[in-house]
Amino acid sequence: MSKGGRGDFKLNMKRIILLLTIALFSAVSVRAADIPPQRQDELIYLLRQDCGSCHGMTLQGGLGPPLLPQTLANKPEALLLNTILVGRPNTAMPPWRNFLTVPEATWLLKQLLKGINHVP
Template sequence: MSLRAGLAGLLWLLAGRAGAGAPDPERQRALIELLRQDCGSCHGMTLQGGLGPALLPDSLAGKGDSLLVQTILNGRPGTAMPPWRSFLSEAEAAWLVAQLRQGPKAPGSPSP
Protein backbone atom coordinates (compact mmCIF):
# COMPACT_ATOMS: atom_id res chain seq x y z
CA MET A 1 0.00 0.00 0.00
CA SER A 2 1.35 3.41 -0.88
CA LEU A 3 1.75 6.14 1.72
CA ARG A 4 -0.90 8.19 -0.07
CA ALA A 5 -3.38 5.30 -0.04
CA GLY A 6 -2.62 4.65 3.64
CA LEU A 7 -3.21 8.29 4.54
CA ALA A 8 -6.43 8.34 2.53
CA GLY A 9 -7.62 5.26 4.41
CA LEU A 10 -6.69 6.83 7.73
CA LEU A 11 -8.62 9.99 6.89
CA TRP A 12 -11.59 7.86 5.88
CA LEU A 13 -11.47 6.03 9.20
CA LEU A 14 -11.27 9.30 11.12
CA ALA A 15 -14.13 10.81 9.15
CA GLY A 16 -16.39 7.84 9.98
CA ARG A 17 -15.58 7.96 13.69
CA ALA A 18 -18.28 10.50 14.50
CA GLY A 19 -21.20 8.26 13.48
CA ALA A 20 -23.00 5.98 15.92
CA GLY A 21 -24.78 2.67 15.35
CA ALA A 22 -24.04 0.20 12.60
CA PRO A 23 -21.64 1.63 10.04
CA ASP A 24 -22.88 2.22 6.51
CA PRO A 25 -21.81 -0.37 3.91
CA GLU A 26 -18.85 1.66 2.65
CA ARG A 27 -17.56 2.16 6.20
CA GLN A 28 -18.07 -1.56 6.87
CA ARG A 29 -15.78 -2.34 3.93
CA ALA A 30 -13.17 0.08 5.32
CA LEU A 31 -13.40 -1.53 8.76
CA ILE A 32 -13.04 -5.03 7.31
CA GLU A 33 -9.98 -3.85 5.37
CA LEU A 34 -8.56 -2.47 8.64
CA LEU A 35 -9.26 -5.80 10.32
CA ARG A 36 -7.67 -7.83 7.54
CA GLN A 37 -4.60 -5.65 7.05
CA ASP A 38 -3.84 -3.89 10.34
CA CYS A 39 -5.15 -6.45 12.82
CA GLY A 40 -3.99 -9.27 10.54
CA SER A 41 -0.41 -8.01 10.65
CA CYS A 42 -0.19 -9.18 14.28
CA HIS A 43 -3.09 -11.62 14.66
CA GLY A 44 -2.29 -13.45 11.41
CA MET A 45 -3.67 -12.71 7.99
CA THR A 46 -6.32 -15.39 8.54
CA LEU A 47 -6.76 -14.22 12.17
CA GLN A 48 -5.57 -17.61 13.43
CA GLY A 49 -2.89 -16.01 15.59
CA GLY A 50 0.63 -14.73 15.22
CA LEU A 51 2.30 -12.14 17.43
CA GLY A 52 -1.19 -11.63 18.89
CA PRO A 53 -3.72 -14.33 19.76
CA ALA A 54 -6.22 -15.81 17.31
CA LEU A 55 -9.37 -13.76 16.69
CA LEU A 56 -11.66 -16.64 15.72
CA PRO A 57 -15.04 -17.35 17.34
CA ASP A 58 -13.75 -20.26 19.44
CA SER A 59 -10.80 -18.16 20.68
CA LEU A 60 -13.13 -15.33 21.69
CA ALA A 61 -15.62 -17.59 23.49
CA GLY A 62 -15.79 -16.72 27.16
CA LYS A 63 -14.59 -13.16 26.58
CA GLY A 64 -17.31 -10.54 26.96
CA ASP A 65 -18.04 -8.07 24.19
CA SER A 66 -17.28 -5.18 26.52
CA LEU A 67 -13.81 -6.55 27.29
CA LEU A 68 -13.08 -7.02 23.59
CA VAL A 69 -14.36 -3.54 22.66
CA GLN A 70 -12.26 -1.95 25.39
CA THR A 71 -9.22 -3.94 24.28
CA ILE A 72 -9.65 -2.66 20.73
CA LEU A 73 -10.17 0.93 21.86
CA ASN A 74 -7.55 1.08 24.62
CA GLY A 75 -5.01 -1.54 23.57
CA ARG A 76 -3.14 -3.70 26.05
CA PRO A 77 -0.39 -1.84 27.92
CA GLY A 78 2.85 -3.79 28.04
CA THR A 79 2.01 -5.69 24.86
CA ALA A 80 2.15 -5.01 21.13
CA MET A 81 -1.64 -4.31 21.09
CA PRO A 82 -2.05 -0.59 20.34
CA PRO A 83 -5.10 1.51 21.17
CA TRP A 84 -7.41 2.18 18.21
CA ARG A 85 -9.60 4.80 19.94
CA SER A 86 -8.22 7.54 17.68
CA PHE A 87 -9.49 5.67 14.62
CA LEU A 88 -12.66 3.89 15.75
CA SER A 89 -15.79 4.78 17.66
CA GLU A 90 -17.07 2.45 20.35
CA ALA A 91 -19.93 1.45 18.03
CA GLU A 92 -17.46 0.55 15.27
CA ALA A 93 -15.35 -1.50 17.67
CA ALA A 94 -18.52 -3.31 18.79
CA TRP A 95 -19.41 -3.95 15.15
CA LEU A 96 -15.94 -5.45 14.58
CA VAL A 97 -16.37 -7.71 17.62
CA ALA A 98 -19.70 -8.92 16.20
CA GLN A 99 -17.99 -9.66 12.86
CA LEU A 100 -15.21 -11.60 14.62
CA ARG A 101 -17.78 -13.64 16.55
CA GLN A 102 -19.41 -14.66 13.26
CA GLY A 103 -16.10 -15.95 11.90
CA PRO A 104 -14.86 -16.05 8.33
CA LYS A 105 -17.45 -15.98 5.57
CA ALA A 106 -17.43 -16.33 1.82
CA PRO A 107 -15.08 -14.07 -0.15
CA GLY A 108 -16.55 -10.66 -0.84
CA SER A 109 -18.85 -10.68 2.20
CA PRO A 110 -18.46 -7.96 4.84
CA SER A 111 -17.14 -10.31 7.54
CA PRO A 112 -13.42 -11.06 7.91
Protein backbone atom coordinates in the same frame (compact mmCIF):
# COMPACT_ATOMS: atom_id res chain seq x y z
CA MET B 1 6.58 2.04 30.17
CA SER B 2 4.83 3.45 33.18
CA LYS B 3 7.26 5.70 34.94
CA GLY B 4 4.73 6.69 37.63
CA GLY B 5 3.56 10.13 38.67
CA ARG B 6 0.86 12.46 37.37
CA GLY B 7 1.05 11.13 33.81
CA ASP B 8 -0.06 7.75 35.03
CA PHE B 9 -2.97 9.17 36.97
CA LYS B 10 -4.12 11.19 33.97
CA LEU B 11 -3.82 8.11 31.82
CA ASN B 12 -5.88 6.08 34.26
CA MET B 13 -8.56 8.76 34.38
CA LYS B 14 -8.70 8.70 30.60
CA ARG B 15 -9.11 4.94 30.71
CA ILE B 16 -11.87 5.08 33.29
CA ILE B 17 -13.79 7.71 31.34
CA LEU B 18 -13.39 5.67 28.20
CA LEU B 19 -14.51 2.50 29.92
CA LEU B 20 -17.63 4.29 31.17
CA THR B 21 -18.34 5.51 27.65
CA ILE B 22 -17.91 2.00 26.34
CA ALA B 23 -20.17 0.57 29.01
CA LEU B 24 -22.84 3.12 28.06
CA PHE B 25 -22.51 2.42 24.36
CA SER B 26 -22.42 -1.32 24.58
CA ALA B 27 -25.73 -1.16 26.44
CA VAL B 28 -27.15 0.26 23.22
CA SER B 29 -27.01 -2.47 20.62
CA VAL B 30 -25.26 -1.60 17.38
CA ARG B 31 -26.93 -2.86 14.27
CA ALA B 32 -25.14 -3.35 10.98
CA ALA B 33 -27.45 -0.70 9.58
CA ASP B 34 -25.74 1.89 11.77
CA ILE B 35 -22.49 1.50 9.85
CA PRO B 36 -22.74 2.45 6.17
CA PRO B 37 -21.80 -0.43 3.82
CA GLN B 38 -18.76 1.39 2.47
CA ARG B 39 -17.42 1.93 5.98
CA GLN B 40 -18.12 -1.73 6.76
CA ASP B 41 -15.86 -2.70 3.86
CA GLU B 42 -13.18 -0.33 5.13
CA LEU B 43 -13.40 -1.80 8.60
CA ILE B 44 -13.07 -5.37 7.32
CA TYR B 45 -10.11 -4.27 5.19
CA LEU B 46 -8.48 -2.64 8.23
CA LEU B 47 -9.12 -5.78 10.23
CA ARG B 48 -7.56 -8.10 7.69
CA GLN B 49 -4.66 -5.94 6.58
CA ASP B 50 -3.68 -3.95 9.66
CA CYS B 51 -4.94 -5.96 12.62
CA GLY B 52 -3.76 -8.83 10.45
CA SER B 53 -0.14 -7.70 10.62
CA CYS B 54 -0.07 -9.09 14.17
CA HIS B 55 -3.08 -11.41 14.28
CA GLY B 56 -2.60 -12.87 10.80
CA MET B 57 -4.60 -11.90 7.75
CA THR B 58 -6.81 -14.94 8.25
CA LEU B 59 -6.92 -13.99 11.96
CA GLN B 60 -5.39 -17.29 13.01
CA GLY B 61 -2.81 -15.49 15.13
CA GLY B 62 0.75 -14.25 14.83
CA LEU B 63 2.59 -12.21 17.39
CA GLY B 64 -0.93 -11.51 18.65
CA PRO B 65 -3.41 -14.24 19.55
CA PRO B 66 -5.94 -15.68 17.07
CA LEU B 67 -9.18 -13.72 16.67
CA LEU B 68 -11.37 -16.63 15.68
CA PRO B 69 -14.90 -17.05 17.13
CA GLN B 70 -13.86 -20.11 19.14
CA THR B 71 -10.90 -18.29 20.75
CA LEU B 72 -12.99 -15.24 21.63
CA ALA B 73 -16.15 -17.07 22.70
CA ASN B 74 -15.35 -17.42 26.41
CA LYS B 75 -14.17 -13.84 26.88
CA PRO B 76 -16.52 -11.10 28.12
CA GLU B 77 -17.54 -8.76 25.29
CA ALA B 78 -16.84 -5.65 27.37
CA LEU B 79 -13.26 -6.81 27.88
CA LEU B 80 -12.81 -7.45 24.17
CA LEU B 81 -14.26 -4.08 23.23
CA ASN B 82 -12.04 -2.42 25.78
CA THR B 83 -9.02 -4.23 24.35
CA ILE B 84 -9.80 -2.96 20.85
CA LEU B 85 -10.34 0.64 21.87
CA VAL B 86 -7.87 1.09 24.73
CA GLY B 87 -5.32 -1.64 24.04
CA ARG B 88 -3.70 -3.92 26.59
CA PRO B 89 -0.98 -2.51 28.81
CA ASN B 90 2.34 -4.45 28.80
CA THR B 91 1.46 -6.21 25.57
CA ALA B 92 1.88 -5.23 21.92
CA MET B 93 -1.85 -4.47 21.56
CA PRO B 94 -2.28 -0.74 20.87
CA PRO B 95 -5.46 1.30 21.38
CA TRP B 96 -7.43 1.73 18.16
CA ARG B 97 -9.70 4.52 19.37
CA ASN B 98 -8.10 7.02 17.01
CA PHE B 99 -9.11 4.85 14.07
CA LEU B 100 -12.46 3.49 15.26
CA THR B 101 -15.55 4.97 16.86
CA VAL B 102 -17.19 2.99 19.66
CA PRO B 103 -20.06 1.81 17.40
CA GLU B 104 -17.53 0.79 14.74
CA ALA B 105 -15.49 -1.21 17.24
CA THR B 106 -18.67 -2.80 18.53
CA TRP B 107 -19.67 -3.74 14.98
CA LEU B 108 -16.20 -5.18 14.27
CA LEU B 109 -16.31 -7.22 17.45
CA LYS B 110 -19.69 -8.62 16.40
CA GLN B 111 -18.20 -9.69 13.08
CA LEU B 112 -15.26 -11.30 14.84
CA LEU B 113 -17.55 -13.23 17.16
CA LYS B 114 -19.59 -14.42 14.18
CA GLY B 115 -16.48 -15.20 12.15
CA ILE B 116 -15.58 -12.97 9.22
CA ASN B 117 -14.11 -15.50 6.86
CA HIS B 118 -17.22 -15.42 4.70
CA VAL B 119 -16.84 -11.67 4.29
CA PRO B 120 -14.77 -10.77 1.22
